[in-house]
Every structure is written in structure tokens, then in C-alpha cells.
Amino acid sequence: MNIKIALAGNPNCGKTTMFNALTGSSQYVGNWPGVTVEKKGGKLKGHKDVEIIDLPGIYSLSPYTLEEVVSRNYLLGDKPDAIINIVDSTNIERNLYLTTQLVEIGIPVVIALNMTDILRKNGDQIDVKKLSHKLGCEIIETSALKGEGCKEVAEKAIALVKAKSKNVPQHTFSQEVEEALSLIEDILSYSMEEDNLHWYAIKLFERDKKVMEQIELSEDAMSRIEEIAKGCETTFDDDSESIITNERYTYISKIIKECVRRKNNSKMTSSDKIDRIVTNRFLALPIFALVMFLVYYVSISTVGTWLTDWTNDVLFGEIIPPAVENFLVSVGTAEWLNSLILDGIIGGVGAVLGFLPQMLVLFLFLAILEDCGYMARIAFIMDRIFRRFGLSGKSFIPMLIGTGCSVPGIMASRTIENESDRKMTIITTSFIPCSAKLPIIALIAGALFPESTWVGPSAYFIGVAAIIISGVILKKTKGFAGDPAPFVMELPPYHIPGAKSVLIHMLDRGKSFVKKAGTIIFLASGAIWFLSSFNWPMEMVDTAESMLATIGKVIAPVFSPLGFGNWESAVATFTGLIAKENVVGTFGILFGFAEVAENGAEIWPLLQQSFTQLSAFSFLLFNLLCAPCFAAVGAIKREMGNGKWTLIAVGYQTGFAYVISLIVYQLGMLFTGNGFGIGSAIAFVLVALILYMLFRPYKNVDNNVNVSKRAVGA
Structure with a gap:
């Protein structure tokens, strides 16, 4: 007998944590609505015939959001054998609104009264027996974070199914x-x-x-x-x-x-006291800026750099290349095969994997911020800013998700009901630096700005600024005009991050990066090596005479106004469309990463010969803001629903990146004493055009009011 049990509950009630505890799944636990966009399943540990379905977090069964539609369609259409309703005992008033609806649909319901450890710590008490009688269904006290009561609630649901029990709603209306x-x-x-x-x-x-x-x-x-x-x-x-x-x-x-x-209804909770500071109207933004600066500074400029230097200098410098070369020589492989493996595979993939430690440090900090509850506050804080520019704070949620990968961030935009806001979010989400762009940031920061602490953190704030500027410009165009949708979200209580969930989050993102390095980047590195090692008559030649150099020299003039008109940079930018990590992988192959590492040298001096600090920063800007990788473009097409809007999105992203990079480079050249020229004139015209787009009045749009607030009972 196969049994299906659905997990249903409000966002941030501990539902996905319980799903992980019941199934052993490594699914990540988020602190904002929209992470679990679709239902997910897993087998109950110790019960191969019992499937647990993790439904999206919802507040009711009304069809107002995609999450509610997904959950309702599953419960009424697929009809699971039982429902485990996870109820946050610390916010029981709000959570029971969904409970009163679940008990009406005719499926056995077991209530997991969650976070009871926090409830007891607060000194509050719930008469579980009386509450069970009032609601007409079984109640088990649980703490999903600590794994308490999870097994018992699942076994109770199985028992109800086998007994063919039916809960009878006890509540009546007037x-x-x-x-x-x-x-x-x-x-x-x-x-x-x-x-x-x-x-x-x-x-x-x-x-x-x-x-x-x-x-x-x-x-x-x-x-x-x-x-x-x-x-x-x-x-x-x-x-x-x-x-x-x-x-x-x-x-x-x-x-x-x-x-x-309640022990004391008027007493402020610890979360309330912290929020008086971190969500304060005047302090919230500086605190957010400081937190994100420290996250990127530690990840890219200090701890992350030390680990990355060891990986590049020792692992991919003194250990792997010599060992592989000795093996290849011992078996007598051909010269071209040696070059493919050493210069192509190890040079390309190794250059990318060398930045994995920095990424893991960044993922660790982001996981801690998300798990403790602060990331939800960031969405709340950013709503205040976004709404001043005609944007909805709900648009910031996909951007938070996009810090790991743009693809799920773009997919999370489907939770936005307003069509124009949703399309605008899809277009701008990839401006936030994802994990694939981190190696580019680290490479440029390490090679051209070794003593600067601002380059890494600036990448994040440049992404936020690009979103705000784009939001204002797009909102004043016909296709995106209209009032932003109201943003109501729950702010979960602060808690000490769980070591297990933080490590799962960090390792999952790291595993995805390594998997991409072993597939897409591996194949791309092989292709780049081939194109950079052979000429058109298929003769093995120096890189400067290769097919890749010929192609690069054709497209390089396009980037000359941006300061990086050499063919290596042009090729690296182009290969970044396949996967952003390929920008670093391409440099690794073209500049002989494996060879210089083996000889005890570094790639930094080679890059310094190709860039000035200004042109390097312009290069970084363009690759941060231009069209994302092919996978993200595919996600844009799926979410937009047609090719026309996909082309508009990719065209806008690339055009915006080109304009910003051109302005920065040309005005930078002017202000550093290189004189006024045609480039400077074009830059001033573009600045004037952007200012006009930013400050022209909205058409047929009412003044926006910030309606961001805590959910009832939060």
C-alpha cells in the first residue's frame, strides 16, 4: 500500500525543515516565501511505501498566489492520503487560519505543533488536549529544527490512513x-x-x-x-x-x-528588540550595507583569498600539474594530448575550481544570514527603497535567491502576481552577482586591485544599483507602467542558525558549482583549447595565430570603447555566455594557467599586462551586468513565455551593461587626464539620457505608498 502524506503550512513555520528530517533530503530551508515554488517529494525514512510531499508555504487555500494554487490543486486533485499541517506554535493565531480550511476538505489531518521549544522558552503554554478537541484532529508537539516529534507525527498520519479515519470539522460559522x-x-x-x-x-x-x-x-x-x-x-x-x-x-x-x-502579552520578544535596530528607518540601510560589505570582504579579500591562493599555488600548481605531466610522459602520450590535458582541461577547469574556496566562504555567510532570519529583513528593508522607485519589494526575493544562481532566482519571479512587475523582475534579477560571477570578481580584484577592499563588495551594490536604475527606467515605459503590487511578508523570529542546515546549503551550492565545472566548463575548456591551439588549416600553432585569435580580433573592436579591446578579453566575454565561469577558464587557457602555476608564477602579472585598473573595472562591470549564461536565458524564455520578450530581456541587459561600462571607462579616462574626445562626448550624452529617463514623470501612475508590513501575528 503506497501512502502519500502532504506537508502543508504557512511560510517559515518549519515545514521544509520537517521535510528534511522525515526524508533525509538535502533540500534547502529558506526564510522567505517563494523558495518552494513547486511541490517536492521524498520517501519517509524507514518506510519505502510512504511518500512525503512538501507543498509550498501558504497562508490560505484562496487562489491569490501561485503557491496557493499549487497547494490547492494538489490537495483537491491528487488527494493525498493524509495531511500533516505544520503550525508555528509561537504564531498560532495566524497559522490556524489555514488549519480551519484544511480540516474542511475531507482528508485526515494531523497537526504538528512546531517550535514548542521556543514556546516553552517564552513561558507560554498551550492546552494541546483541549485544542485537539476544538479543532477535531490529532495534535503532536514537535521541534523540527531539533528533530523532536517528527517521527511521531508521521506515524500518527500513517495510522490514520490505515484506520481510514476521517476528521470531522468542529468549528461552525454563525x-x-x-x-x-x-x-x-x-x-x-x-x-x-x-x-x-x-x-x-x-x-x-x-x-x-x-x-x-x-x-x-x-x-x-x-x-x-x-x-x-x-x-x-x-x-x-x-x-x-x-x-x-x-x-x-x-x-x-x-x-x-x-x-x-501567554506569560506576558506586553513583553517584547528578543526578535522585536533586534528589529527595532536592524529594521529602523534610518539604521536599516547602513546596517545592511555594512553586513554585505563584510560578507564580500571576508569571502573575497581575506579568508577566501588565503584559501584560494593555496588552492591555486599548491593544489593546481605544485601537486596536480606535475603529477599529471609525469604520468603522461611515462606512458608516452602525444604532445597534443599533453597540451589538451594540461593547458586545456587543468588550465581551464583548474582556473575556475581555484576559486571554489572563496565561493564556499561566501555561501557559508549567506546561509547563516538566511537561516538566522536576517535575509527576510533585507527584503523588508529593500521594499522601502524599491517602492520609492515604483518597484515592489516582492521583486527582491528572487534577487536574494539569485545570489546562488540566477536560474532559480528567475524562476522564483513566478510568485509575483503583477505581470509587469514579474517581467521587470525577470529582466533585472541577473544583475545581482550569482556564484558563477564570483570567480570573475575575485580574479579582477586579485590581479588588478590586490590592496583594495572595495572591489569585491562593490560588485553586489553595483547589482542593486543597476536593478533600481533599471526599475525606474522600465517603470516609465509603456510595457511596465502601473502601480507595484503590495508586499506583505512574514518576518520570522531570529534564531541561532542550525549547523546542519547551514552546511547543507553551503555544500549544495558548492556541489552544483563543481558539477558545472565537471560538465559544461570541462567541455567548454576543451573547445577553447582546440580553437586556441589550431589554425584554420588544422595546424597546431601558437595561441596568437589560432582560430580563436582570428575570431577574437573580429569582435574585439566592439569592446574597444569600453577599454578592453584585446582579443583575449573579447573571447573571454563571449565564452561567458555559455557559463560565466568560462571567463576565468578562458583566461586560464589563453595565459597558460597550468604552466605558470607549475613554474611557481602567478596569472596576475599576465592579466596586468592586458588591463589597466580602469579597463579591468570596466571589464568587470560589463560581465556582471550583461546577458547571463545560456541556462539563465533559457529560464527567462520559460518564464516570459515567448521569444520576443526573451530577446527584449537579453537585449536590455547587454545594452545596459555596454552603456554603463562605456560611461565608466570614458569618463574615467577623462578625469585621469587623458583629454576630452569623442568617447567622452558620447559618455556625457548617455549620462544625460539616463538622467532624463530617471527623472521624467510617471504617466498615469498614482503616487506609491509603502505598504510593506509584517504578516498578521508575525
């Missing part, structure tokens, strides 16, 4: 509403299963459009239901959906008063 629902149930009874009858009656009473489209009722039946709803609306002097919402909260307030005892 007499007038119950009479109205009873009349609707009578209309539905001829075409609806009894298990779901009450739930569908409520949804039709609320005029749920998706349910009305799903159920095939005659016009006469629909008009009778409409008449019933209007009668109730007249009685309560309110719309039908608000009537049901108020009825649910009235019921929840009643049982909370009977079952929950």
Missing part, C-alpha cells in the same frame, strides 16, 4: 452563514462527493472564480447560489469573502482564549 452554506450544499449534493461538499460550498459562497470555473453547474443553480450569497451580504453588510474571513478569525480568537496562556 447561524445565518451555516444556513446559507447548507442551502448551497443541497444544490451541490447531486454532483459532488460528500467529503468535499462543505469546502466547495464555502468557496462558492465566497465566489471563488477558479472553483466556479471548475464546477459545471447550470445557470439556474449558479443564480440560486448568488442569491443566497447576496442575502447573507445584506444581513452582515459585508461582502461574502470578508464574512467567511471574519467568521474564521472569530472562531480562532475564541479557541485561542480557551487553549493558550
